[in-house]
Amino acid sequence: MRKLAERTAQSTNEIVGMVTSIQQSTHQVVTEVGNGVAMVNTSVAEARAAGESVANLRSMAQQIAGIVEEQSSALKQQSNASIEVAQRIENVVGHAQDVAHTAQQTTQTADTMEQVALQMQKLVARFRL
Known part of the structure; x- marks a missing residue:
């Protein structure tokens, strides 16, 4: 019986060692x-932050696209206004040329008439007594 008790004690110690080893492994x-x-929770938080950053970037890109569109429209309006101003200046130049031509003709x-008047004065002076 002694041997049985020793084996039982030895088996119990082995089982305790195995249980301790299993507990350590489980721990x-x-x-x-x-x-x-x-680590998964950290990754999820970082993924959410990245998603928010992407959403912010998308929003900023849309705002920039809106600003570019507004600027493009303003530039088109300015271009049209510049064309209209240039056309009006061309009209003014044309009128100025017409006026200059008319003034030249008037001067001529x-x-x-001055020459005719001088000739008439000479003719009238001959008929005076």
Whole structure:
């Protein structure tokens, strides 16, 4: 019976050692799983932050596109206004040229009339007594 008791005690010690080893392994697994869960939670938080950043970038890009569209429209309006101003300036230049031509003709006509008047004065002076 003694041998049986010794074997039982030895088997019990072996079982205690195995249970202790299993408990330690289980504890390590639990710790590692906890670390893995923490890493997953961190990754999820970072993914959410990245998603928010992408949403912010998309919003900014849309705002910039709106501003560019407004500027494009303003530039088109300015271009049209510039074309209209250029056309009006061309009209003014055309009118100014017409006025200059008319003034030149008027000057020539006045010169001719002056010459005719001088000739008439000479003719009238001959008939005076």
